[in-house]
Amino acid sequence: MKILLIEPFYEGSHAHWAKGYWRNSRHEIQLLTLPGRYWKWRMHGAAVTLAEQFMESDFEPDLVLATDMLDVATFQALTRKRLYNTRFAVYFHENQITYPWSPTDDDVKLKRNNQYGFLNYTSALCSDVVFFNSTFHQQSFLRALPEFLEQFPDFNNLHTIETITQKSSVLNLGLDLKRFNGIEVKKPKEAVLLWNHRWEYDKNPDEFFKALLRIKSEGISFKVIVIGKSYPRVPPIFAEAKETLTAEILHWGFVESFEEYAQLLHLADILPVTSQQDFFGGSVVEAIYCNCHPILPYRLAYPEHIPSALHDVHLYHDIKGIYLKLKAAIQDIATIRANRTYSGFVQKYDWKVLTEVYDRAMVMVGK
Secondary structure: OEEEEEEEEEOHHHHHHHHHHHHHOOOEEEEEEEEOOOHHHHHHHHHHHHHHHHHOOOOOOOEEEEEOOOOHHHHHHHOHHHHOOOEEEEEEOOOOOOOOOOOOOHHHHOOOOHHHHHHHHHHHHHOOEEEEOOHHHHHHHHHHHHHHHHOOOOOOOOOHHHHHHHOEEEOOOOEOHHHHOOOOOOOOOOOEEEEEOOOOHHHOHHHHHHHHHHHHHOOOOOEEEEEOOOOOOOOOHHHHHHHHOHHHEEEEOOOOOHHHHHHHHHHOOEEEOOOOOOOOOHHHHHHHHOOOEEEEEOOOOHHHHOOHHHHHHHEEOOHHHHHHHHHHHHHOHHHHHHOOOOHHHHHHHEHHHHHHHHHHHHHHHHO
């Protein structure tokens, strides 16, 4: 089977996913991509650029697999001479209807944010199959569509929600987890806490550092690793925490190489997560695979990563909950280090497991 995989935002987790499937699939896959920058412009303009590039190529796909960053309807219109009989699948890494926009974004004030959500809606409507990376993502998107469409003045087309629902399913994010195997590190005496997410407001760093500072104020010793990509508007809590937690810091800042990133994940013991937004949580899954003890909120996609019988052990409801579970884990670090079996929670997301699932799903789409 020949698959044209389109990723207009080819960076980070989007690029890793595309390359991972391309590398592991038994199908013949050709990547059609643009650099991962200017995400708003990618959602508007990438379809035109990529359609032109495709029309100049000689690749004849049996299926087009595009991500949520593509305006599928425009791409279909511009390639109809060649792809008029080709089936399309869209893969939602995230969506702009339920993504919590920054209150400082001018598009929110001017109500221009609706354009991006509408592009996601029409892409789902125009595709033959709609894939979501988690059950949470699928449910949140479909549940949000009625209110999203009802805000428009007339002809809301609410009946199309059922059309999208009937052709949607979950196809979990594939990750190259096996590359984290075989790494040995020497741990310090104290428990090592980990932050390995983007340095942005939606990851809720204030609550994360609030819990750490409260525990430090009680005289409880620990170390902390803070990694992840930062942006021009970094939440001020990072600078404040760096100064306050100077004695606890083992590493602070972005790491360029995978080898260093993997070593830091294996060095960590405990993963306290406070995010307000995660449609899947790739960085969380990577840390769990490296046997970090997860402490996760009872929201978003996180319960899907933990066996249901252990939800009470690893999931919390509020700021008091994370504080209590984190404090208990730090104080019982010897037991946690002796029972590092968390990787089994998330092995199901490795490409070695998921590739055949993806390949079968693509064959079904192509029929």
